[in-house]
Amino acid sequence: MGKLTEAQLQAVKSYVEANICHSSLQVLSYINITFGLVYKSDSVIALLHRLGFVYKKTKLVASKANLEKQEVFIKEFREIERNLPDNEIILFGDGLHPRHNTESTYAWIEKGKEKEVLSNTGRVRININGAINPANPTEIVYHECDTIDAVSTIVWLKCIEAAYP
Structure with a gap:
């Protein structure tokens, strides 16, 4: 029992x-x-x-963007961009860890069903703090590092400061 x-x-x-x-x-x-x-x-x-569960590999599926949220963001961004003083720019920045292929792993899944895992493309992981100027996408400031932490972020911000004094 x-x-x-x-x-x-x-x-x-x-x-x-x-x-x-x-x-x-x-x-x-x-x-x-x-x-x-x-x-x-x-x-x-x-x-x-x-x-009714079995231990098997998850199923990789491509992740998709939310188009409605993107449209709202673009509308709000364009308004900010229109009101931006001439001596200022907008940068989009983020820390990223590109990888070529997401690995499918085993998990407990109900027999006869699939469990999907969103996949990215990537084989080897690197760590990059980067910023891009959307008004001129050729303007990129980045810092490749062993790990993204407070120290590497400070180094990256100094790189941005040097590029845009």
């Missing part, structure tokens, strides 16, 4: 369906925190199988 009630079993099933659970330990922790019950890892694996 299992420790979980039917309602609790459904809650566990809903949790696994709604999340990417790479390990049965994630589910074990969920059960312990949510219901105060202690399970062994092997028992959680058996429970997941009983609930």
